Amino acid sequence: MSAITVSTTVNGDAVDFICQPDESLLDALRGRLGLTGAKEGCGTGDCGACSVTVNGRLVCSCLMLAAEAEGAEIGTVEGIAKGNALHPLQQSFLDHAGLQCGVCTPGILVAAKALLDRNPDPTDEEVRYWLAGNLCRCTGYDKIIRAVQSAAAQMRSA
Amino acid sequence: MALDSHGKREFKQIGTRVARPDGIDKVTGRALYGADMSAPGMLVGRILRSPHAHARILRIDTSEAEAIPGVKAVVTGADFSIPDDAALADISVNVMARTKALYDGHAVAAVAATSAQAAKAALKAIKVEYEVLPHVTDVDAAMAPDAPVVQKGRSLESVPAGMGANVTHHCEFGHGDLEAGFARADKIVERSFKTAATHQGYIEPHACLATMNGDGRADLWCCTQGQYMVRTVCAGVLGIEASQLRVTASEIGGGFGGKTTVFIEPVALMLAKKSGKPVKIVMTRDEVFKATGPTVSTSIDVKIGMTKAGRITAGAATLRYSGGAFPNTTVDMGAQAAFAAYDLDAVRTVGWNILTNRPKESAYRAPGAPQAIYAVESVVDELCLALNLDPLDVRILNAARKGTKSSYGPTFDDIGLLATLEAAKAHPHYNTPLKPGQSRGVSCGFWFNFGGNTCVSLNINTDGTVGVTEGNPDIGGSRASISLMAAEELGVPYDKVRTIIADTASLGYNDVTDGSRVTFAVGLATIKAARDAIKKMCGRVAKIWGIDEDAVEWRDGAAHPAGPNAGKFPPMTLEEIAAISFETGGPIAGHYEVNADGAGVSFGVHLCDLEVDKETGQTTILRYTVFQDAGKAVHPDYVEGQMQGGAVQGIGWALNEEYIYGADGRLLNAGFLDYRIPVASDLPKIDTQILEIPNPGHPYGVRGVGETGIVPPLAAVSNAVSRAIDVRMHELPMSPPRVLKAIKAARG
Known part of the structure; x- marks a missing residue:
């Protein structure tokens, strides 16, 4: 399996990363981008600890392949506050x-x-x-x- | 250690709802939990687990796995020593099986590789040859003399001759003449109950990151309820010295007792040792269910006699607990707690522990107590119904109080049970009439609370702020409570205090965060450490003023002359004393070390209204109120949070949660889809009422509050369901099929 390059927007910033074809969006966010706010509680979409938005839609990032995020706008917990101003x-x-x-x-x-x-x-x-x-x-x-x-x-x- | 004798202390900060110091990190995603730490060049560790409930391990061939590109280390049971200490030895064998796999999910080998993909491939390439053995997963079946033997020769001396080989422990508690007591009863009810094993269900799976250098020095980052416990166990299992292993506790994503032991940490350390690289292991949810933490499964008989007026004349219980494939003594706590709420002339409980082919039990919030009290409170409710008595009146009539010789031996000091029952009786919830189809359940609950080994350092910084260093992972707001107690005692604002949790190299030993001990014991040590610092500050001021140390007293954050005879000096604030500390003798710090006792037992009462859909067996909780004695609520938000969280875990236990084993001894529901913990839409609001009956063993009267809340829901819900369907329920969980079956059986 060869790695895939993915271009996305994360919390408003353009981001490129590479991932394996079988890698979840959650693993890419946490492992490739260092955004460890989203957690893996189950890996099967039952607990919601990995919740992010993809083009405004709420998804379990453990159930989505990272490669599917090509061109998408992703929102994570790290993007909710504006600087030090909490939501x-x-x-x-x-x-x-x-x-x-x-x-x-x-x-x-x-x-x-x-x-x-x-x-x-x-x-x-x-x-x-x-x-x-x-x-x-x-x-x-x-x-x-x-x-x-x-x-x-x-x-x-x- | 008596409650401080300055009468009713007027607290300035204790009891306020201040912001928690770790709050912003936790709402912004910055807080670092077990799986959130990385190290340069780290490897991915994964564990291979037995698919069999019980099997002899004949041979493990790791050669193919080792040949896979990217695989840097493989370990099996042969790499680990078995310590002399029996408890450590059991943990070591649980961490990695030796001659036998004892349950579905028991670890048999582990790998470390440069990628998750390589690690996964390596697990598949390990060849384990098993001889499958007969298994047993039911506690009653395991007790039979001809049951498959889980482990030979593990019975303690307490077990009488002639019992089956799986029976490892026996205990008895009580006092008085049972026969005479039952003879005085107008009504006797005797019933048998079963409760399923449940899991703590913390949302964060176990995770750790280990490094071990060639010189033997090792570092471990992990989510745990006790970094010192992790150090002791890992050092024992790996045969290294405690000083060589530094353990740092990450933020912890829930534990409830399930993170008071180790599973993956020694494996990660061994893989790091063999590979010479940092190794991170993160459990999957499937592994968490199969290989960590469930409670005991139980089978309990209860017999209670009562007069027409509602006085209990005698109570007896036999408890059979199984904590899986390793011996444990959790049944002691169940047998002691069963009748703790009652003032009884005649009471006896007998406990047995039995081995089964299930994972090794871990503590779960008031371990052993919810099951025993569920059985007792169910029989009390049945007697109330039979004798047409109000369930709260009966409990008030029989309630243990100060001076009661408890069912397990000690005589109670100031306890809050009666006040808690009376609060429930007076509450609008209890006085709201039920609508047709609704029913109400009541139950008492009890937990001992622990104290234990504790060590705190408190530093007075030169700018007048304060640093508290403690050693207990903060599982639900304890840093805020500890800071509050330091601020109160020193007389400085809360936001001047910062409390941190030390790694094992930075502070003396602390017992794990368990037994509802932290706010009590770490709080006590913090207050005493503050007093130590105050004494030193008064000493510095005495020198400056040229008077005796005894002539200086501490009030409102400043040193004052103790009286008119001490001389006339303007008070010196903590900030002023700290600013010149380098000229008066150097830095100022307070310390306190203790093995704390006097934790003060805790009682609670729960009220539950519900309705049951008689077509489907589905139960809906409509209203729920928790009453609990906190001694003194240091931070009421987090006291309420413990009461609510415990109640909902208990509701889950009562209605849904259970380990389900197939005929092959494999766990059938190792995931959150099939092991269903309560979700937001299952529940109503959980109302709370905190009672404050000061604990004489703590300077501010604090009692632990973490565990009692999980005890009453099992019977409160079961009593309400039984009243709703007019059939007494005897088994947990009361899942819809089980309730439906009970309804149909009653209809004939």
């Missing part, structure tokens, strides 16, 4: 203790942002169903839902 979701997760160990947090933030980009005023049930693909074993989700709703309210009033 309202990030600040809200800190304010509401929406994380304990924090390993699911990057995926949940990417997923929650994708929700609020589409639906700025979700019900609790909509948040819970949208995040049903993101496993968290520490919090029992209660404070995560509160954090997302608080950020949503703040973003609506901004």
Whole structure:
């Protein structure tokens, strides 16, 4: 198998990398580009810790081949803050203790942002169903839902 | 060590919801977990695992694998020594099988290669010749005299003669005259229960990065609940000295007890030694399920007698636990915890441990207690129903309190059970009428809490800020709590304190982050280290003022003359003392080392409302409230978080989670799709009420809060389901097929 060159945009910056044909986008982001924010919790698309956006669509980067990212715009947790200015979701997760160990947090933030980009005023049930693909074993989700709703309210009033 | 005798202390910072110091790193993706570290030229390590539940390893041929381009090292059990210490020896054999593979997923060989592709090819090229042996995975089947023998000669002296070879441990606890107690009962209920093994389910798989130089010096980066434990075990298994191995704990992506042992770390070190290159091993989720951490699976009999008025006259339980293919004594904790919530004249529990062809048990949040208390609380609920008594009234009537001789021996000091039960009784949740089709379950929970070996250094920086160095991985906000306690004691603002977690070369030994011990024991050591620094600062000031050290006292972040007789001096702040420390004797630091006791037991009560779809057997939790005694909640957000997280893990255990083995002894559901942990859409809000009954063993009254929360949900949910379908459930999890079967069986 010979390596493939891929040209993409990651968090707004043009990036080229090479990868193996069987390499996942997650492995390329973490191993080739050093973007270790996205985590591998399962490798089978069940836990959502590897969530990123590809052309605005929320995907499990462990289920997508890196080579498929050719020409795509990829968004990861590293691109949510603007410099040192946190996104309202990030600040809200800190304010509401929406994380304990924090390993699911990057995926949940990417997923929650994708929700609020589409639906700025979700019900609790909509948040819970949208995040049903993101496993968290520490919090029992209660404070995560509160954090997302608080950020949503703040973003609506901004 | 008594609660500080300055009456009711007015805290200035303890109990506030400050920002956690690791927060920004964790919401921006910068925090480095086990798999996030790299080293130049590092190799990919992978492990080959047994596909058989039980097999003799006749021969392993690694020659083809070694010949694959890019493969730099291959190891098997032959590369590892077996330490004399029995516990270390079991870990060593679990890390890499020797003569037998003892369960599906047991490691048999490992490779290190320049790419994941080469490592994968090498695993396929290793030839292992097995002689498949009869296996046993069920705890009751394994106890039978004619069961396949998992390991020979492992029974402890506590096991009476004539038991099957898989029975390794026996224990008994209790007091009083059981026969007389049961004779006084108006109603006796005796039932048998089974609980499935569950996994801690941390989202971060085990990961480590190891280097070992030709001179024997080694470095290890890994996700663990205890870097010192990793050092002890790896040094023992590899036969190296502790000082030669420096272990650094990464940020940890959940543990819940499952990261209190090692699996891959000695393998990575051995591969690094053989290859002369850094080696990184990251487990797949499949490996995590097959080869790490499940709880014990259990089979429990409970018999309880009660008067018409609801007083328990006697309680007895027999507990059969299996922690997989290696001996363990987790059943001790179950047998001690089973009746801990009750003040009983007559109580006896008997425990057995039995070997099965399953992975080696790891601790999981209050290990051993949830299963035992589930069985007891289920029978209490059945008695309440039979005698038409309110389940909280019965628990209040029988509750253990200060002065109660506990079911496991010690006499309780100040405990919070009664206050917790009364809070539940008074809460709007308990007083909200149920709608048709809804039911409510109640359960108590208990955990011992640990103290243990702890070591803290506290440095007063010359600019008036403070650095705390502690040795326990922060699994859910403990750096914030430790900083809060240092700030409170010193009288400086929280944001002047930075707490870091040391590697094994930088601070003395610390026990692992377990037993809900960190906020209690590391907190205690931090307060004492702060007092040590205060004493030194007062000494410096006494010198400056030319008065006795005893004539200087510390208040609100500054040294003051102790009284009018001490002389008239303006107070000197910590910042002022720190600024001139080089002229008054040099840097100022406080230290404290302790093997802490007095952890203070913890009780909780859970209320659960739910409904059951009688066509599908599906249970929906509608409302859930957790009441728990925290002693003193240092950072209420993270106390609530522990209560909520524990409750939801318990709900998962009650409703969905289980290790399912096929007839061939292979694990059938080694992934998050089929081993279903609760997701956000499964759950309602989890309400919490923190009670604060100070622990006399901690200067601020702190009790551990991490574990108790997983104990009550098993029975709270089971009692509610049993009431909803009018059939008493005896087995966990209550997955839809199992509930449906119970409904159909009752209908006849």
